[in-house]
Amino acid sequence: MVKEIERAGFPVVQMCNLVPVAKTVGANKIVPTFSIPYPLGDPSRSKEEQWKMSYHRVGVALDALTTDIKDQTVFKVQI
DSSP states (O other): OHHHHHHTTOOOOEEESOHHHHHHHTOSEEEEOSOSSOTTOOTTSOHHHHHHHHHHHHHHHHHHHTOOOSSOEEOOOOO
16 A cells, blocks of 8 residues: 555655565555554553653654655664
């Protein structure tokens, strides 16, 4: 689906925890997440820590939207 949206001219960033799968299906801009049930948070951490983690990953994804790339890129995130 990501490739079809990009073919239509819209920039796409795939946020996922299964990075190898995203690479296999051809996603060009990938931002790693935590887990399938909690992609942007970790319920074992405090609400403040979860907010910081989510805020950071969404920021990385927004930056990725405006980044010109030539090859598939996995953007680095802080844990």
